[in-house]
Amino acid sequence: MAAIFAAMSGADTLLLERTRDGGRKILISGGGRCNILPARVDERRFVTDSSSNTLRNMLRSWPLEEQITFCEQELSLPLVEEKESAKLFPASNRARDVRDSLLQAASRYGVRFLPNTSVANVAPQEAGWKIETQEGKPIETDRVIMATGGLSVPNTGSDGRGLTVLAELGHTVHPTYPALTPIVAEPAPFAELAGVSARVTISGLDRSRHSTATGGFLFTHRGYSGPSVLDVSHVVTRSRLEGDAGARLTVRWTGLDEAAWEAALTPEGTRTVGGVLRRELPDRLADALAHQADVSPSRALAQLTRDQRRRLIEMLVRGSLPWTGDEGYKKAEVTGGGIDLAEVDPRTMESKLHPGLFLCGELLDAFGPIGGYNFLWAWATGRAAGLAAGQPRRSSG
Numbered sequence: 001m002a003a004i005f006a007a008m009s010g011a012d013t014l015l016l017e018r019t020r021d022g023g024r025k026i027l028i029s030g031g032g033r034c035n036i037l038p039a040r041v042d043e044r045r046f047v048t049d050s051s052s053n054t055l056r057n058m059l060r061s062w063p064l065e066e067q068i069t070f071c072e073q074e075l076s077l078p079l080v081e082e083k084e085s086a087k088l089f090p091a092s093n094r095a096r097d098v099r100d101s102l103l104q105a106a107s108r109y110g111v112r113f114l115p116n117t118s119v120a121n122v123a124p125q126e127a128g129w130k131i132e133t134q135e136g137k138p139i140e141t142d143r144v145i146m147a148t149g150g151l152s153v154p155n156t157g158s159d160g161r162g163l164t165v166l167a168e169l170g171h172t173v174h175p176t177y178p179a180l181t182p183i184v185a186e187p188a189p190f191a192e193l194a195g196v197s198a199r200v201t202i203s204g205l206d207r208s209r210h211s212t213a214t215g216g217f218l219f220t221h222r223g224y225s226g227p228s229v230l231d232v233s234h235v236v237t238r239s240r241l242e243g244d245a246g247a248r249l250t251v252r253w254t255g256l257d258e259a260a261w262e263a264a265l266t267p268e269g270t271r272t273v274g275g276v277l278r279r280e281l282p283d284r285l286a287d288a289l290a291h292q293a294d295v296s297p298s299r300a301l302a303q304l305t306r307d308q309r310r311r312l313i314e315m316l317v318r319g320s321l322p323w324t325g326d327e328g329y330k331k332a333e334v335t336g337g338g339i340d341l342a343e344v345d346p347r348t349m350e351s352k353l354h355p356g357l358f359l360c361g362e363l364l365d366a367f368g369p370i371g372g373y374n375f376l377w378a379w380a381t382g383r384a385a386g387l388a389a390g391q392p393r394r395s396s397g
């Protein structure tokens with residue numbers, strides 16, 4: 001996106017890409033369908049250690065509606081909303097169409113694409129920049145846009161080299177961590193539930209952070225996944241990296257709150273605990289939660305002691321979810337942390353430390369939840385960087 005807008009602005013644009021084709025994260029995104037944008041944006045759901053005001057200003061530089069129009073008109077990609085998740089996908093449901101249409105647009109505007117080229121270093125010169133690649137002789141240029149991504153799923157081409165280069169150039173890198181990654185619990189306390197899913201509200205809490213998400217939850221062989229788990233996973237990964245491991249995960253397993261469960265568990269006829277729970281939850285999960293609360297699912301409601309009822313309700317609305325680790329960068333959809341937003345001009349995405357250097361995308365200290373938010377961020381910041389970097393140089397005379 002950055003290259004497209006730099007070239008649209010009239011700049012002679014060369015796109016250096018480590019892999020043979022580029023855009024590989026787009027190819028694997030959204031389960032191969034590419035959740036290209038959210039249908040609606042809640043800016044409060046972005047996470048940063050920098051200023052959230054700056055983050056918002058960067059994001060608002062290209063409003064969602066304009067991004068949708070660009071996709072549909074400039075990229076010829078009609079988008080369709082998946083109503084239950086408020087996610088937008090290309091109508092073809094093919095991530096490849098998204099990647100290919102971006103490359104085609106770049107080529108239409110005259111971007112030259114140099115694949116199989118790994119940038120090893122980017123060094124400021126008296127005038128302009130020298131880009132050293134592992135493959136050939138250095139490239140000289142007057143402006144550079146870095147869009148090298150984070151550390152997640154390194155076999156897509158992003159291995160964090162860009163962050164190292166920027167740190168060497170004096171930029172502040174907020175400690176990076178895997179985000180939107182599955183959680184591990186071994187030995188798995190709910191191993192027999194692998195494959196079972198539910199719609200839950202999950203909260204992650206440690207000494208300094210709190211994150212809550214409502215959505216799909218999936219039991220896996222190694223622990224837990226699904227959008228709601230991924231959305232709060234950074235609380236776990238950060239507490240682990242900080243050596244604290246004190247993060248707590250709690251789950252409200254259904255839409256019912258305490259009062260609603262009190263009412264549902266009122267003794268009536270021969271109804272059992274399992275019978276009532278199974279109305280709201282998948283059968284196996286209902287029974288497992290009853291067992292976790294130390295209550296037999298076959299127990300009649302009329303025989304529930306006050307203590308058992310309290311334990312059961314506590315488990316259903318604030319059940320503690322044991323965990324031992326996370327799947328890390330190999331499965332993380334995004335990298336948290338990165339370049340301090342305060343070191344980048346929010347209008348132009350130009351480095352405040354190095355004129356002529358522009359930064360965008362995942363390498364910045366920001367990420368959003370599941371739902372198309374991370375492409376929204378990449379497209380907005382990429383466009384702003386491209387537009388500004390592509391401007392003709394103002395003459396000094």
Ligand SMILES: Cc1cc2nc3c(=O)[nH]c(=O)nc-3n(C[C@H](O)[C@H](O)[C@H](O)COP(=O)(O)OP(=O)(O)OC[C@H]3O[C@@H](n4cnc5c(N)ncnc54)[C@H](O)[C@@H]3O)c2cc1C
Pocket residue numbers: 016017018019022023024025026028029030031034035036037117118119120147148149150152153156157158159160161162331332333334360361362363371372373374375376378
């Ligand atoms: C499995 C998975 C699914 C996802 N699904 C979604 C989704 O559905 N919706 C959503 O919004 N987000 C999704 N994301 C997140 C999204 O893919 C990223 O936020 C986004 O791709 C970041 O864009 P970027 O351009 O900043 O970095 P990247 O997409 O990582 O691109 C960086 C590029 O730079 C190249 N590069 C890196 N270093 C060098 C170097 N030294 N020299 C030359 N080239 C280099 C890489 O090869 C790569 O092509 C998903 C991520 C994953 C891993």
